Amino acid sequence: MNLYDLKASPNARRVRIFLAEKGVEIPSQDIDLSTGFHKSPEYLEKNILGRMPLLELDDGTCISESHAICRFLEEEYPTPPLMGRTQIERAQVEMWNRRMELELLYPLINIFTHSHPMWKDLRTQVPDWAAVCNTHATETLDWMETALEGREFLATDDYTIADITGQCAVLIGKAVGVRVPETHSNLSGWWTRVTSRPTARA
Known part of the structure; x- marks a missing residue:
């Protein structure tokens, strides 16, 4: 997995805190908006909105939107539960x-x-x-x-x-x-x- 991150983004920070609470570390790439990478054809193919965060799985599947990423991580790493127990x-x-x-x-x-x-x-x-x-x-x-x-x-x-x-x-x-x-x-x-x-x- 690879996480496309944006340090100043509160939505990206939600994912970072979620991962930290799970005790999980995954490779990440901090995006510099000034380079325009987020508007490149390469990145837009991964996320048509050109935003971060974005989680790319090993099979090439891309998940954007912080809550959707956290939902995937909750099922992948269920302990501790951060979306409820019942x-x-x-x-x-x-x-x-x-x-x-x-x-x-x-x-x-x-x-x-x-x-x-x-x-x-x-x-x-x-x-x-x-x-x-x-x-x-x-x-x-x-x-x-x-x-x-x-x-x-x-x-x-x-x-x-x-x-x-x-x-x-x-x-x-x-x-x-x-x-x-x-x-x-x-x-x-x-x-x-x-x-x-x-x-x-x-």
Whole structure:
């Protein structure tokens, strides 16, 4: 297997943390966007969207999208389970992972994309959309504070991919000025727990 990685990408980081939690090391290739490799015919044949991460298997099969990669890795390396142990847990993990993607990670990525100078000539920026996403992400942090009352982790009693997605989201939030309020003790406690894990710097 070979992992096409992008160090600055929160989605690629989700896969790196997932692998680290599994205790699995696979060959990886860090892509430098400035070289244009991700737009080359060679890479587009592997992933038509030209994005990272991308997992290429030994038989040439290519899997893109971070959650799909993690799903494959969960079945390939089932211990420790990061997507739930039972039918109900798996559904809860899926629910919370989607919440973290749709309600926190993607709004924060949109703030970065639509407001940061690095994207000025790469994407059409809509500053008003960045402002809308800022409000949305802030409201998400508010209800996460409530949801984490009496809980150590988001979906189950164990650390799961939902927590991985959430922690990668909060990390990019720091880069765009959307931080966990000091008054949110439940969320702050969760953040301390997930970032104190040895895999957090993967």
